[in-house]
Amino acid sequence: MFAGLLGRLSWHQLPKVPITQIGAITVVLGVVALAVLITLLGRWKWLWREWLTTQDPKKIGVMYIVVSVVMLLRGLGDAAMMRVQQATAAGSSPGIVSSDTFQQVVSAHGTIMIFFVGMGLMFGLINLVLPLQIGARDVAFPFLNATSFWLFVAGMALINFSLLIGDFSAAGWLAYPPLSELKYSPGVGVDYWIWALQISGIGSMLSGINFLTTILKMRAAGMTLMKMPMFAWSVFASMSLVAFAFPILTVTLALLALDRTLGMHFFTAGAGGNAMMYVNLIWAWGHPEVYILVLPAFGIYSEVVATFARKKLFGYVSMVWAIWGIVVLSFTVWLHHFFTMGAGSDVNAFFGITTGIIAIPTGVKIFNWLFTMYRGRISFKSPMLWFMGFVVIFTIGGVMGVLMSVPAIDYQVHNSLFLVAHFHMMIVGGVVFGYFAGITYWFPKIFGFRLHEGLGKLAFWFWAVGFCLAFLPLYILGLMGATRRLDHYDASLGWQPLFIVAGFGLILVLIGVGFQVLQFVVSIWQREQRLDLTGDPWDGRTLEWSVPSPAPFYNFTHLPVVTERDQFWVDKQAGISKTRKFEDILLPKNSGLSVVVGLLAFLFGFGMVWHIYWLALLALLALVTTLIVRASNPEPEYILTAKEVEKIDNALRRRKQVV
Amino acid sequence: MKVTATTLDIKQLEAEATDKTVLGFWTYLMTDCVLFASLFAVYAVLHGNTYGGPNGHELFKLPYVLLETMVLLTSSFSCGLALLAAQKRNRSQVLLWLGVTALLGLTFLGLELSEFRHMVLEGNSWRRSGFLSSYFTLVGTHGLHITIGLIWLTVTAVFIRSRGLTDSLLKRLTLFSLFWHFLDVIWIFIFTIVYLYGSLNV
Numbered sequence: 001m002f003a004g005l006l007g008r009l010s011w012h013q014l015p016k017v018p019i020t021q022i023g024a025i026t027v028v029l030g031v032v033a034l035a036v037l038i039t040l041l042g043r044w045k046w047l048w049r050e051w052l053t054t055q056d057p058k059k060i061g062v063m064y065i066v067v068s069v070v071m072l073l074r075g076l077g078d079a080a081m082m083r084v085q086q087a088t089a090a091g092s093s094p095g096i097v098s099s100d101t102f103q104q105v106v107s108a109h110g111t112i113m114i115f116f117v118g119m120g121l122m123f124g125l126i127n128l129v130l131p132l133q134i135g136a137r138d139v140a141f142p143f144l145n146a147t148s149f150w151l152f153v154a155g156m157a158l159i160n161f162s163l164l165i166g167d168f169s170a171a172g173w174l175a176y177p178p179l180s181e182l183k184y185s186p187g188v189g190v191d192y193w194i195w196a197l198q199i200s201g202i203g204s205m206l207s208g209i210n211f212l213t214t215i216l217k218m219r220a221a222g223m224t225l226m227k228m229p230m231f232a233w234s235v236f237a238s239m240s241l242v243a244f245a246f247p248i249l250t251v252t253l254a255l256l257a258l259d260r261t262l263g264m265h266f267f268t269a270g271a272g273g274n275a276m277m278y279v280n281l282i283w284a285w286g287h288p289e290v291y292i293l294v295l296p297a298f299g300i301y302s303e304v305v306a307t308f309a310r311k312k313l314f315g316y317v318s319m320v321w322a323i324w325g326i327v328v329l330s331f332t333v334w335l336h337h338f339f340t341m342g343a344g345s346d347v348n349a350f351f352g353i354t355t356g357i358i359a360i361p362t363g364v365k366i367f368n369w370l371f372t373m374y375r376g377r378i379s380f381k382s383p384m385l386w387f388m389g390f391v392v393i394f395t396i397g398g399v400m401g402v403l404m405s406v407p408a409i410d411y412q413v414h415n416s417l418f419l420v421a422h423f424h425m426m427i428v429g430g431v432v433f434g435y436f437a438g439i440t441y442w443f444p445k446i447f448g449f450r451l452h453e454g455l456g457k458l459a460f461w462f463w464a465v466g467f468c469l470a471f472l473p474l475y476i477l478g479l480m481g482a483t484r485r486l487d488h489y490d491a492s493l494g495w496q497p498l499f500i501v502a503g504f505g506l507i508l509v510l511i512g513v514g515f516q517v518l519q520f521v522v523s524i525w526q527r528e529q530r531l532d533l534t535g536d537p538w539d540g541r542t543l544e545w546s547v548p549s550p551a552p553f554y555n556f557t558h559l560p561v562v563t564e565r566d567q568f569w570v571d572k573q574a575g576i577s578k579t580r581k582f583e584d585i586l587l588p589k590n591s592g593l594s595v596v597v598g599l600l601a602f603l604f605g606f607g608m609v610w611h612i613y614w615l616a617l618l619a620l621l622a623l624v625t626t627l628i629v630r631a632s633n634p635e636p637e638y639i640l641t642a643k644e645v646e647k648i649d650n651a652l653r654r655r656k657q658v659v
Numbered sequence: 660m661k662v663t664a665t666t667l668d669i670k671q672l673e674a675e676a677t678d679k680t681v682l683g684f685w686t687y688l689m690t691d692c693v694l695f696a697s698l699f700a701v702y703a704v705l706h707g708n709t710y711g712g713p714n715g716h717e718l719f720k721l722p723y724v725l726l727e728t729m730v731l732l733t734s735s736f737s738c739g740l741a742l743l744a745a746q747k748r749n750r751s752q753v754l755l756w757l758g759v760t761a762l763l764g765l766t767f768l769g770l771e772l773s774e775f776r777h778m779v780l781e782g783n784s785w786r787r788s789g790f791l792s793s794y795f796t797l798v799g800t801h802g803l804h805i806t807i808g809l810i811w812l813t814v815t816a817v818f819i820r821s822r823g824l825t826d827s828l829l830k831r832l833t834l835f836s837l838f839w840h841f842l843d844v845i846w847i848f849i850f851t852i853v854y855l856y857g858s859l860n861v
Contacts (some may be wrong), residue, residue, distance in 0.1 A: 140679045204692060213683040217675075243686060247694035255701065255796065264785050264792035265710075266701065272708030272789025277701065284697075584665045586672055628814055631831075639665050 007611035008188060017101050019081065023163045026048025038354045053590040054143035056553050057127040058446055060149050064124030065439065067156060070117040074160070076513060078109035083470075087503040091491030103170035103486035104189065108159070115200055115649035117154045118293045118427065119472065121435040123152070123207055126235050128441055130211060132518065132544035133229050135220025135560040140213035142588040148203040150598025152201035155200025156397040157607045162192040166609070168570035169193035173255070174282050177267035177275045182260045188609050191260065195605035198253045201246055208242030211235060211287065220543070222562040226320070229542040229566075230306075230313060234299025237294050241330065245288035252281040257523060257608070264338035270616045276341055283334035291330040293427065295323060297434025298365060301387050304437050305369045307538050308384040309376025312566060313367040322368075330359045339407045340414050348407040357550060362398060366391065381538070389464040390429055398426025400456060400475065407646060417486075418478025421471045428467060436463075436516075449552035451523045452530070459515035466508025473498040473505075532645060533655075541569035548652045553638060555583045557649055582642040582649070589638050593630050597623060667770045677830050688841050691804075695845050698797045699852060705857035706857065708789035713859025716796075719780060724854045727770045728846065731805075735843045742836045750824050753832075757816045760839070764809050771802050794853065801849060804842050811835055 015021045028643050037045055051059055085102055089095025097105065127145070133137055139145045162168040169189035171180040180190045210659055215236045219228065229238075256278065258264040265271040267278040305311040313319065335351040364625060369391070378384065400422045404410045413419060444450045475480075482489065489495055537546040544551070544622065546568045558581040564570045571578075600623045607616030693799035697779050775795065778784070785795040794834070824826065 089860065140683060209683055209686045209690065212686055213679050217679045243690050247690045248697050251694055251701070258792070258796060262785060264796070265708075265789045266705070266792055267794075268789075270710075271787075272705065272710035273792075274708065274789065277704050281697065282822040467861075525838060584667045586667060599845070600792060628673055631814060632818065639667065641665065 005612070005614065007369055007415045007607075007613070008470055009165070009610045010611065015163065015165075017098065019097055020137075020163060020167070021075055027160055027163055036534070047238060048592070049590065051591045052595055053146075055138075055146050055588040055590060057131055057145060059552060060146060061124045061127030061129075062071065064120050064127060064149060064447060066118050068124060071112050071120065071156060073111040073513070075109055075117055076510065077365045077537075078112070080510065082109065083499075083506045085487060086181040087496070087499045089488045090499075095334045095488060096188075097487075099487045100170055103172075103485060104168045105556070106485050107169045107172055107175070107189075108162075111169075111197070112159065112428075114173065114293075115197060116159065118206060118431055118435075120152060120156075120295050121432075121439075122238075122293060123204070125300070125438045125442070126207075126211060126433060128446055129438075129544060130214065130232060130235055130553055132445070133232050133542050134215065134218065134549065135543050135556065135562065136214065136218040137555045137559070138218075138586065138588065139210055140217060143591055143594060143630065144206055144210050146209040146591065146594035147597050150467070150594045151203030151206075151601055152200045154598045154602040155196040155198075155203070156190060157602050158609070159196040161606065162189065164426070166192065166456045174286065176282075177256065177259070177273075177278050178269040180256060181268055183268070191609040194253050194257050194260075194610050198250065198257070199601045199605050201249050201253070202386075204242060205246040205250070208239045208246065211239045212243060215239070220560045220562045223567075226317070226478060227562060227565050227567075229299075229318070230302035230319060231296070231299035233320055233323055234295045234297075234310050236300070237327045238295040239290045241295070241327055241386070244331070245292065245401065249285040249289075249396060252278065255281075261611075276338075279338050279341070280334070282304070283337045284331075287337065288330045289508070290426070291326055292425075293431045294434075295326065297390075297431045297438075298323070300434045300438040300441070301369060301390065303542065303564075304383045304387050304441055305372045306566075307441075307540050308376050308387075309373045310539065311372055311376040312541070312569075313362070313368070314371035314374075316565065318364055319368050322364040326358060329354060329361070329484075333358060336405060336410070338414075344409075352405050352407045352410075356402055359402050360397060366395065380536050381440075382451075382453055382460055383437040383441040384432045384644050385457060385460045386440070389460060390433040390437075393425050393429030393433070393464070393467065394645060397422055397429055398550045401426065402550075403597030405406045413478055415483055416444065416478035417474040417482045417484055419485050421474035421478060424471050424474075433463075434461075439536065442544070444537045444549050445535075445544055446549075447527075448532055449523065449527040449530040450532055450537055452519050452526075455476075455515050455519035455522060459519060460511045462508050462512030462515060466505045466510075468505070470502050470505025470509060477502075518648040531582070534567075541566040543568055546571075548649075552648055552652065554587060554645065554648075557581065557645055558583050574646035580649070582646045584642050585640040585645060586637050587640055589636055591630070591636070593626055596626050600626065673826060677790075677826075680830060680834065684837060688837065691841070692845075694801070698793075698800055699848065702793040702797050702853065705793040707790040711792075712788040712791060714790065715853070716859065718783065719854050719858050720787075721800055721854065721858055723770070723774065724850065727767055727774075728850050730763050730767045730770065730788065731843060731846055732798035734760045734767065736837045737763060737834050738751055742832060745824060745829055745832050748824055750819065753819060753824065757812060757819075761809060761812050761816070764812070766804055768802060768805055768809070771798070775799075796814060797853065801845055803856060804838075804845075808835070808839055808842060811838070 003346075015024045038047060051063060055059065067293070081097065082105060085095040085097055085105075095102075115291070115659065127139075167374055169175055169180065169192065171185055171190055171193075175190055175193055178184055180193075197569040212382070215232060225233075255264070255266040259266050259268060261275070266272050267275045269275065302313055302319065332354045333351055335341070335347065336355045339351070341347050369387070390544040400418070404413060404419065404422065439454055440451055480493070480495065482493075482495055532549040535548040537549070543562075546560065547556060560567070601620045602621035604616050604623065606620060607613060737759040738755050741753050741760060744752035745754060778791075783791060783793045812835060815828065815835060819828050819832075
């Protein structure tokens with residue numbers, strides 16, 4: 001009778017495959033080691049008060065980035081397994097993992113990299129920089145912001161739990177039905193996928209609403225939209241896409257969950273279901289998602305180029321129009337992900353043309369950056385290197401994309417490694433390089449010291465060269481007919497040498513990652529040598545550089561007034577220094593309820609995955625209660641008086657004089 | 660907010676906060692609108708996939724649905740009256756009209772559930788066909804929103820009863836009324852596209 005209480009959960013669900021066992025043990029040991037370390041250092045209280053319950057977007061941003069970096073390492077581990085498998089599994093050799101495990105690894109890699117690395121780094125950087133850049137002290141809804149983060153963590157925890165108990169989806173990163181339907185994937189894998197994404201996706205949607213409101217309502221006095229820094233513009237556009245696209249994902253995941261749990265027939269092979277509807281729906285979200293990730297990266301590049309070329313951004317207005325052109329077009333191209341659906345030549349032609357057109361605003365942006373560099377006094381700091389690597393890789397990948405926008409060509413390379421190479425060039429070359437540039441660029445603003453430049457440059461070169469070695473062969477392999485998610489191939493095809501080259505490329509990338517980790521360790525170790533005492537380590541242009549580093553939790557002692565684009569740069573040129581003024585500041589109090597919401601969302605998801613419905617129901621009821629408790633709190637804020645602000649500011653200044 | 664000696668213009672700050680909340684809530688409603696639009700699109704694709712089961716013409720009873728519609732529209736009217744009373748700071752009237760709204764909302768939910776129950780008992784559950792899956796999901800999602808609205812309404816009413824019509828509660832009431840009217844609009848679309856159009860024998 002008690003067995004029923006645990007749904008599908010049982011001891012038999014513990015991992016049996018050696019590779020998964022290693023993964024599970026790594027996760028458990030990692031968590032235990034972390035817990036022991038915190039206990040030994042006696043830092044639980046500090047962690048809870050200073051970090052977990054914080055409502056300060058800068059700290060939330062740091063937490064997002066920490067989680068994402070850990071997930072990046074896991075995603076890279078998955079990538080390494082795939083590379084080893086494909087380099088070895090030719091002819092009589094079966095490779096290192098079974099076919100089923102391989103499919104799980106592929107699915108986990110894609111899901112984690114997009115949702116828990118890409119999205120996490122993006123929201124992290126937005127949290128760090130956006131309020132500072134628009135001259136605000138906070139985001140519009142601080143509690144909601146913290147809650148979004150904890151929903152993200154809940155989703156992340158759920159997906160990693162699949163390593164410990166049960167298995168993960170083997171249906172690809174977008175879980176196409178009918179394969180992902182109960183009949184063909186009866187295990188818990190797809191359910192883990194659904195609920196991890198559903199929970200973190202709702203968090204993303206709430207973040208989208210939050211940042212949209214922040215941008216529209218909290219800009220500094222005088223900062224009209226056309227005076228916003230380009231990063232703020234790109235966030236504005238990206239968050240608009242979030243608001244329009246994520247509800248579609250919510251619906252799609254919910255319908256698949258209804259099929260699997262209540263026996264509905266949305267996407268089933270029989271009983272009036274329509275599997276291609278799923279593919280349409282998921283890409284109606286999925287294509288904008290690509291731009292959700294890349295637009296903020298474009299914003300970062302715009303800041304980085306202007307700063308390190310020491311010129312104002314070329315073609316500001318055209319840049320803004322290009323961004324919004326991409327926003328609109330991104331909703332008109334989703335069918336290019338499945339030209340082979342057979343919608344007919346007219347439909348395919350329409351989507352082929354709209355896809356080709358997207359290259360125009362993107363090209364405008366590339367040229368704007370190049371013209372910004374033209375005749376600039378460029379300093380080749382590591383953020384700038386990431387940018388230049390991006391231009392090369394992204395342009396190659398982009399041209400391949402335009403090539404595939406021709407339906408006739410797409411029929412040839414559909415579902416092949418050619419496509420895999422293309423989108424990795426866009427997402428790694430475009431998105432990840434951009435976020436790396438952003439992290440290096442804004443690191444001193446958040447922590448008060450710079451990252452080690454030499455190690456950063458080494459990391460870049462290993463990444464860039466390794467990345468090209470890892471993915472250029474995939475173009476050729478794709479043209480030779482190698483399909484994606486391939487776990488074994490015939491030796492006579494002659495693909496193995498190219499797969500081995502790709503594997504070698506990944507080794508270089510991993511060395512690059514090693515240098516990045518080393519960069520963090522060395523920089524923290526020798527932080528005294530790299531202190532940023534001016535608050536303006538790169539000779540920056542925008543408002544975030546006008547406050548001391550690390551930026552105080554209230555951001556500005558008094559809210560800035562803006563009359564120009566790049567106000568801080570203009571002031572520096574005119575020799576105007578900031579006047580010291582202090583005012584009372586209203587700030588949000590810490591709240592542990594966001595953490596509770598995240599925990600309950602996790603329990604709800606876990607209950608749904610394993611069909612432990614009493615747990616899911618209890619968690620849901622507790623969630624509603626938590627929200628009511630929050631709603632009954634009449635005093636979520638406190639006042640920091642001008643005197644206290646002055647004291648903190650003086651302390652920051654003394655630090656400058658002492659060193 | 661605690662009364663602390665401060666140079667901050669608390670009234671001004673609260674007005675700004677309300678401004679932000681209203682814009683944020685409108686944005687949320689638009690995301691919800693996209694959510695329903697997706698469900699409508701799914702229904703549009705699947706409405707003919709009856710897989711040998713009944714179609715809308717055989718299932719829907721228009722007079723019954725008209726009754727549901729009237730109940731829901733009236734609840735929107737009483738919600739409007741509650742808001743008017745709130746602006747006049749008349750607490751007992753606010754509670755009265757909120758009570759009426761809750762009652763009508765509950766009635767609507769009861770009518771909908773009994774319609775669902777009827778269909779399921781006749782063997783036409785969501786498992787029957789793609790059409791019925793999309794029907795139950797679209798209409799049910801609206802019902803779920805109504806349920807959430809009723810919880811929200813109850814909580815707000817309880818706070819108003821115990822704390823009086825504070826500014827922050829007035830703000831919440833405004834947001835609730837936006838939500839409730841929005842659900843009305845969605846229902847109009849459901850009534851037209853699902854029920855009226857579905858009842859046509861085409």
